[in-house]
Amino acid sequence: MTEPVRWLDAEQQRTWRAFLWATRRVNEDLDRQLQQDAGMPHAYYMILVRLCEAPERRCTMTELARQTGFSASRLSHAVNRLEALGWVRRRKDPHCGRTTLAAMTEAGYDALVSAAPGHVAQVRRSVFDRLSAEEQRQLLGICRRLLEDGPEETGCPG
Amino acid sequence: MTEPVRWLDAEQQRTWRAFLWATRRVNEDLDRQLQQDAGMPHAYYMILVRLCEAPERRCTMTELARQTGFSASRLSHAVNRLEALGWVRRRKDPHCGRTTLAAMTEAGYDALVSAAPGHVAQVRRSVFDRLSAEEQRQLLGICRRLLEDGPEETGCPG
DNA sequence: ATAGCACAGTTGAAGGTTCAAGTGTCGCCG
DNA sequence: CGGCGACACTTGAACCTTCAACTGTGCTAT
Numbered sequence: 001m002t003e004p005v006r007w008l009d010a011e012q013q014r015t016w017r018a019f020l021w022a023t024r025r026v027n028e029d030l031d032r033q034l035q036q037d038a039g040m041p042h043a044y045y046m047i048l049v050r051l052c053e054a055p056e057r058r059c060t061m062t063e064l065a066r067q068t069g070f071s072a073s074r075l076s077h078a079v080n081r082l083e084a085l086g087w088v089r090r091r092k093d094p095h096c097g098r099t100t101l102a103a104m105t106e107a108g109y110d111a112l113v114s115a116a117p118g119h120v121a122q123v124r125r126s127v128f129d130r131l132s133a134e135e136q137r138q139l140l141g142i143c144r145r146l147l148e149d150g151p152e153e154t155g156c157p158g
Numbered sequence: 159m160t161e162p163v164r165w166l167d168a169e170q171q172r173t174w175r176a177f178l179w180a181t182r183r184v185n186e187d188l189d190r191q192l193q194q195d196a197g198m199p200h201a202y203y204m205i206l207v208r209l210c211e212a213p214e215r216r217c218t219m220t221e222l223a224r225q226t227g228f229s230a231s232r233l234s235h236a237v238n239r240l241e242a243l244g245w246v247r248r249r250k251d252p253h254c255g256r257t258t259l260a261a262m263t264e265a266g267y268d269a270l271v272s273a274a275p276g277h278v279a280q281v282r283r284s285v286f287d288r289l290s291a292e293e294q295r296q297l298l299g300i301c302r303r304l305l306e307d308g309p310e311e312t313g314c315p316g
Numbered sequence: 317a318t319a320g321c322a323c324a325g326t327t328g329a330a331g332g333t334t335c336a337a338g339t340g341t342c343g344c345c346g
Numbered sequence: 347c348g349g350c351g352a353c354a355c356t357t358g359a360a361c362c363t364t365c366a367a368c369t370g371t372g373c374t375a376t
Contacts (some may be wrong), residue, residue: 004327005274005275005278005279006278006282007278008278008281008282008286009292011298012286012294014298015294015297015298015301016281016285016286018298018301018302018305019285019297019301020204021186021301021305022300022301022302022304022305023181023185023301024227025304025305026181026304027181035364041331041332042360043332044332046178060354061354061355061356062353065355069179069182070333071333071334071335071355071358072354072355072356073333073334073335073336073355073357074186074332074333074334075355076355076356076357077333077334077356077357078332078333081331081332082369084302085236087178096341096342096354097340097341097342097354098340098341098342098354098355098356099254099341099353099354099355100181100355100356105281106272116163117163117351120163120164120165120166121163123166123174124164124166126304127174127177127304128170128174130303130306131300131304135296135303136169136170136173137245138293138296138297138299138300139173139177139300140169140172140173140176141293141296142180142289142293142296142300143173143176143177143179143180143181144176144180145289145293146180146183146184146284146285146288146289147176147179147180147183148288150183193334199361199362201362201363218324218325219324219325219326220323220324220325223325229363229364230324230325231325231326231327231363231364231365231366232324232362232363232364233325234325234326234327235326235327235363235364236362236363236364238326239361239362253372254324254372255324255370255371255372256323256325256370256371256372257323257324257325257326257371258325258326274319275367311351
């Protein structure tokens with residue numbers, strides 16, 4: 001009953017390995033840049049971006065989790081840290097006893113604004129400067145495939 | 159002197175976001191599968207794979223770090239854990255006082271062999287089953303670009 | 317020989333992520 | 347009304363990774 005196990009062929013091996021190395025490299029370079037220049041990991045930057053785009057720079061934890069794709073637990077721990085840094089503040093939702101609102105502070109906004117240029121530059125260095133317009137199109141197509149029949153997408157700047 | 163900051167255009171935004179979500183999804187699914195079915199994170203699986211391919215299923219820490227792309231520290235901690243699991247054993251190199259050899263144990267080999275089929279299946283589900291032959295070619299091309307002028311590549315099965 | 321330096325590797329602390337379990341709130345059905 | 351399941355979130359422990367510091371070894375030039 002044990003099916004024959006379909007291994008990857010040589011070309012797929014190469015592709016898979018290249019994929020692992022390339023994505024790791026991009027993520028590490030991104031994280032390192034943000035950590036060094038802005039004192040935050042990429043995950044926290046993403047949270048700040050979403051918060052910044054939200055209606056009054058605040059939104060519920062659940063919505064924030066949905067937009068960032070983080071687990072409730074991961075987000076909660078992260079917001080603890082962001083709160084300790086003074087970049088975010090939690091408030092009880094006046095309309096609903098069980099939801100919590102995370103609101104970006106002025107300091108949080110400033111931190112994001114000063115982090116953004118360096119981050120975008122790194123994204124260009126790591127990805128877009130290396131790819132032709134055609135390759136960029138291909139990349140989007142491929143990523144869409146990899147995301148099919150999964151959670152829906154959202155929108156973000158910076 | 160502050161240069162104008164070249165933001166990403168709308169299409170690049172979409173591509174970037176899709177890239178982040180897609181690669182995160184692949185990595186998470188991979189990690190979850192291995193953790194649940196084989197009791198090890200993907201990083202440790204990679205170490206075992208390299209070790210398994212090495213001449214006598216053993217190699218120096220430095221070489222192993224180079225092949226996996228891990229930092230010396232990360233590798234050392236990981237091998238501590240793998241040693242505690244009984245999957246790897248450290249030995250002093252008889253020919254050189256400052257190098258350490260990491261050797262895969264029988265139990266380690268067994269663990270890898272039983273983990274491999276499920277892992278490969280997940281790689282197919284997450285990536286190759288979703289991409290046409292053409293897209294797979296494109297992906298390899300793109301990853302190569304992202305790896306240009308970086309550390310050199312290596313080879314791995316499974 | 318030996319001082320100095322680079323290499324090979326380890327360690328501990330700090331921080332991030334996950335997982336499982338826990339708290340409190342809302343909504344709904346009887 | 348009274349339960350009770352689902353939802354929104356939080357917590358603590360375990361684990362993984364990073365960073366900076368540290369040990370010990372071999373090389374090389376004087």
